[in-house]
Amino acid sequence: MPENFIKAIRTDEIALGGMKPVQLDGNEIVICNCGGNYYAVQQRCGHMNAPLDKGTLDGIYLTCAMHCAQFDVSNGEALSGPVPADFGKEIPPPMIGQYLQNIGMLMKHIHTKSIRTYKTKVEAGWVYIML
């Protein structure tokens, strides 16, 4: 069966360690440049659907900007779930504290799923993605 790759972006559109969101055939995808290796993952976080391109990439580890769940972009595995807000010794105002407590109770029941990955290849300065 022939592999169906789609031309996505030029390799020089993402700096080393950078990410770029793209839409291909209705799929929201983030392309990651991990030391010159290009990985492609679904754009939406496996926790609560935040856009993962707003997060940070450290090697192959992508951290969601919303609640800091982490994913391995080489295989999509969810490595850790959300991190609760931590104010250290500072006590938040009562209304904010109650709000955060309620959010924490709700989020406790939300499972962080692994994310979809897409096969990539680089040819002649272009990144191709197989949908």
Ligand code: FES
């Ligand atoms: S939406 Fe990404 S960690 Fe919550």
